[in-house]
Amino acid sequence: MIKERYKRFVRNAEGAVAATYALAIIPLIAVAGLAFDYTRAVGLDTELQNAADQAALAGATQLDRRSGSMQRAINAIQGGLVSNNTLFSNDGSGRKISITTAVQIVFYSSKADAEAGTNGFTDQSRDADAGFVQVSVDTRRANFVLTPIVGAVLGSLNASAVAGLGSALCRIPPLMVCNPDEVIDSDFTAANYVGFGLLSKPGGGSKWSSGNYGYLDLGTNGATGVRQALGWDSPGGPCLSQTGVDPDEPADVDTQTGNIASGPQAINTRFDIYSSQGCVGTGTCSPAFNVRKDLVRPADAGGGTGNTCDIHSSGWRESPNAYHPTDASGTYSGPIDSMGHPRDKCHAVPPSQGRFETTGHCPNPFGNGDWDRTAYFATHYSSTFNPNVIPKLPGASASAPLTRYEVYKYEEANAATALADTPSGATGSTLTTRNQPICGPGGYGFSAAAAPADRRRMTIAVINCDEHNVSGNSTDVPVRRWVDVFLVQPSYDRGSAGRWSKKDEIYVEVIGETDISRVGAPIGPTIRRDVPYLVR
Numbered sequence: 001m002i003k004e005r006y007k008r009f010v011r012n013a014e015g016a017v018a019a020t021y022a023l024a025i026i027p028l029i030a031v032a033g034l035a036f037d038y039t040r041a042v043g044l045d046t047e048l049q050n051a052a053d054q055a056a057l058a059g060a061t062q063l064d065r066r067s068g069s070m071q072r073a074i075n076a077i078q079g080g081l082v083s084n085n086t087l088f089s090n091d092g093s094g095r096k097i098s099i100t101t102a103v104q105i106v107f108y109s110s111k112a113d114a115e116a117g118t119n120g121f122t123d124q125s126r127d128a129d130a131g132f133v134q135v136s137v138d139t140r141r142a143n144f145v146l147t148p149i150v151g152a153v154l155g156s157l158n159a160s161a162v163a164g165l166g167s168a169l170c171r172i173p174p175l176m177v178c179n180p181d182e183v184i185d186s187d188f189t190a191a192n193y194v195g196f197g198l199l200s201k202p203g204g205g206s207k208w209s210s211g212n213y214g215y216l217d218l219g220t221n222g223a224t225g226v227r228q229a230l231g232w233d234s235p236g237g238p239c240l241s242q243t244g245v246d247p248d249e250p251a252d253v254d255t256q257t258g259n260i261a262s263g264p265q266a267i268n269t270r271f272d273i274y275s276s277q278g279c280v281g282t283g284t285c286s287p288a289f290n291v292r293k294d295l296v297r298p299a300d301a302g303g304g305t306g307n308t309c310d311i312h313s314s315g316w317r318e319s320p321n322a323y324h325p326t327d328a329s330g331t332y333s334g335p336i337d338s339m340g341h342p343r344d345k346c347h348a349v350p351p352s353q354g355r356f357e358t359t360g361h362c363p364n365p366f367g368n369g370d371w372d373r374t375a376y377f378a379t380h381y382s383s384t385f386n387p388n389v390i391p392k393l394p395g396a397s398a399s400a401p402l403t404r405y406e407v408y409k410y411e412e413a414n415a416a417t418a419l420a421d422t423p424s425g426a427t428g429s430t431l432t433t434r435n436q437p438i439c440g441p442g443g444y445g446f447s448a449a450a451a452p453a454d455r456r457r458m459t460i461a462v463i464n465c466d467e468h469n470v471s472g473n474s475t476d477v478p479v480r481r482w483v484d485v486f487l488v489q490p491s492y493d494r495g496s497a498g499r500w501s502k503k504d505e506i507y508v509e510v511i512g513e514t515d516i517s518r519v520g521a522p523i524g525p526t527i528r529r530d531v532p533y534l535v536r
Contacts, residue, residue, distance in 0.1 A: 048137050048159035053534060056135040056163035059105070060532035063130055063165050070124045074105055077135055108132040114162045114535045132535060136160040162535040172482075173458050174216040174229045175263075175506075176255065178208050178465035179480060180365040188462045188481045190513040194396070195403040197344035197367035197488065200506045202259045203472070208465045211365025213506055214472070215256040215263060216461060223260045224280055231266035232283030233455075252476045253461060259472070264491035264506060270455040271490040272437040273316055274305040287440035288455035290412045290419060292380075293490055294323055294340035296433055299426035309439035311492055311503075318492075319431055323375065324500055325349055332375045338422065338433045339379040340489050341404040343507055344371050350499045369401060376407075380418070393511075404509050405486040408456065411435075456487040459514050482514035 059073035106120035107130040113119045114132035121129070139158045177200050179188050203212035215226045229235035262277040269278045272287035273295075279285030295316040301308035308315040319337035328345040342348055344367025362368070377387055390402055390410040411418040419435040426432040462481045463470060470477055485508035494500035501507075 049161070052135050052137045052159040052161040053163075055137065056133055056161040056534065057532040059133040059135060060163035060165045063107075063133065065128050065131060067127055069127045070107060070130050073107075073130070073133055077105055077133070104136040104138075106134045108134070108162070111164060111535060114164060117162075132162060132164040134160060134162040163532050164535055166531045166533050171235050172229075173235060173460070174218050174226055174256070175458065176214050176216055176253070176461040176463055176479075178203065178210050178212045178214075178470065179462050180211040182210055182464050182466050186464055186467065186480070188483070190481055190483050190510060193366060193510040194512055195369035195401065196510050197347055197369070197371065198485070198508050198510060199343070199347045199362070199365050199367070200508070201365075201502075202261075202504050203465075203470075204259050206471055208470050210465070212465065214470075215260055217254040217256045217473070222256075223262065226256060226260050226263055227266040227277065227280050228283055230263055231269045231279050231285040232281075233286050233453075234283070252478055253463075255463075255470060255472060255474045255477060261504060264504060267487065267506065268311075268490045269440065270487060272309070272434065272439045273311060273490055274309040274439055275311070279305065284441055286455060287437035289436065290408055290415070290456070291437050292340055292408070292411065292419065292433070292435045294318065294338055294342070294494075295490065295492065296338050296431040298429045299432045300428050303438050305439065311490075316490075317431075318494060322494070323348070323372075324495060325372070332372055336375060336379045337431070339376055341408060341509075342371050342376060343488065343501075344368060346370070347507070348372070348500070350495070369403070371404060373402060380422075403486075403511075404488055405457075405511055408486065457511065458485055458487060458508075459483070460485055460508075484511040484514050485509060486511055 059077040062072035108114040109129040200213040269285040272291040321337040325332040346362035
C-alpha cells in the first residue's frame with residue numbers, strides 16, 4: 001500500500017506549474033522591473049529634452065542682435081517665458097527643470113558654428129554677434145525601484161538644444177536693382193548714398209548692368225503678379241526667407257524672366273496715375289497722400305480710372321513750361337508751371353548733354369544728391385519761405401543737405417498750404433496741379449490720417465548682378481541689401497520723343513537700409529515675420 005502511494009506520488013504532475021513559476025520568479029521580476037524603470041528613464045529624457053528645446057526657443061526669440069539681446073535671452077531661458085516641470089524625476093530637487101548657471105547657456109554667431117558647437121561665447125558685450133543659443137538643462141535623476149541592483153539603467157540624465165531666429169520679409173514689392181557701385185562697394189553700404197538719386201533702366205540681354213532694374217519671381221502669375229505686387233496696397237505672394245539679420249547669410253531670390261514693360265505703370269498708381277495696365281485684378285491701388293509731380297491735368301477732368309487719370313492728351317501731361325534744364329552745373333532759371341521733386345541735376349539734363357556719359361555729371365546710375373532746391377522752392381513756396389524749418393529725418397546730420405524725402409514728409413505734415421493746387425481756383429480746361437490725389441481711392445483731399453501706409457516709400461532688393469551673372473530667370477541669387485527708396489517721379493516720356501526721360505525708367509532717392517527689425521507696416525507694405533526654430 002505504501003509502495004503504491006509512493007508510485008502515485010512520483011507519477012503525479014499536479015502543481016508542476018507552481019514549481020516552474022517558483023524557479024522563474026526572479027528573472028520575471030527583473031524583466032518587469034527593467035521595463036518599468038526604462039519607461040521612467042525614457043519619460044525623464046523626454047521631459048528634459050522638451051525643457052531644453054522650449055528654453056532654447058524662448059531664448060532665440062530675443063536674439064535680434066541689438067543691445068541687451070543676450071541678457072534678454074538669458075532672462076527668457078531662466079523662466080521669463082517658459083517654465084518646465086518633470087513628473088519622472090524623484091531626486092528630491094523639486095519638479096521644476098532649471099537652467100541655473102551661465103555655463104549652461106552658450107551663444108553662436110552663425111548657423112554653421114551652432115550646428116558644429118564651435119566658437120561659442122558667453123561675453124554679453126557681443127549682442128550684435130549673438131544669433132543662436134545653446135541651452136543645457138540641469139542634470140536630474142530618477143531613483144529607480146527595481147533595477148538598481150543590476151545597474152541596467154542609469155538614472156542621471158541631461159539634455160541640450162540649440163535654436164535660432166528665422167526671419168522672412170512679406171508683402172514686399174518685387175523690385176530689384178543691380179548694385180550701381182558693385183565694383184567699389186560690393187556690400188552696398190546704403191548709408192553712403194542717402195539722398196542720392198538713382199536712375200534705373202530696365203535690364204535686358206544675356207547680362208544686366210549696374211543700375212538696371214528687374215523683378216523678383218514671387219511665383220504669382222508672371223507679369224500680372226508683378227503688377228499686382230507693385231500696385232496693390234497689400235501685395236500677395238509668398239514671404240521671402242530673410243536671413244539678413246546674419247550678415248554672413250544673405251537671402252536668396254529668383255529673378256523674373258524677361259522685361260515686364262508694364263511694371264512702371266503699376267508703380268504710377270502711387271502717383272494717382274491709372275491705366276489699363278496699372279491696377280490689375282481685384283486689389284486696391286491707393287495713391288500716396290502727397291502725389292506732387294511734374295505732371296498736370298485739366299481742372300475739370302473727373303476722377304476715376306479712365307483716360308483723364310492716365311498719361312493721355314485729356315489726362316496727365318507735362319505743362320507748357322516744364323522743368324527742362326540743359327546745364328547740370330547751375331540752377332535752372334526758366335519759367336516753370338509745375339515742378340515735381342526733381343532728379344539730381346546731373347540726371348535732369350538729356351543724354352546728349354551728359355546724363356552719366358560725361359565727366360562732371362553723373363558718372364554712373366547714381367547721382368550725388370544735388371537737386372535743384374532753389375527752383376523747387378521758388379515754384380511752390382513764397383519768397384520768404386525758409387527751408388531750414390523742414391526737419392531732418394531721425395539719425396540724419398543737421399548739416400546734411402535736404403533730401404527730397406524730407407521735403408515730401410514736410411509737405412504731408414503741412415498739406416493745407418504746402419500741397420495747395422496751382423493755379424488756385426482753376427476751372428474748365430485750365431491746366432492745374434493735383435498735389436493731393438483725385439483719381440484713386442479716397443478721392444481728392446482725403447486726409448493723411450486716412451491714407452494708406454506711405455506709398456512713395458518702397459523696399460527694393462540690391463543684387464550684385466556682375467558677380468552672379470544675373471539676367472532674366474536667374475535662380476538662388478543672394479540679396480546684398482534690402483534698401484528703402486523714395487519714388488521721386490512717375491515713369492513718363494518727358495520732352496519730345498522722351499528726350500528728358502523715358503517711360504521705362506524708374507527714378508528713386510535712397511532713404512537708407514531697410515530696418516528689418518521692424519514688424520508691421522508703419523512706412524510701407526514690408527512686414528517682417530520672425531519664427532524661432534531648432535537647429536539641433
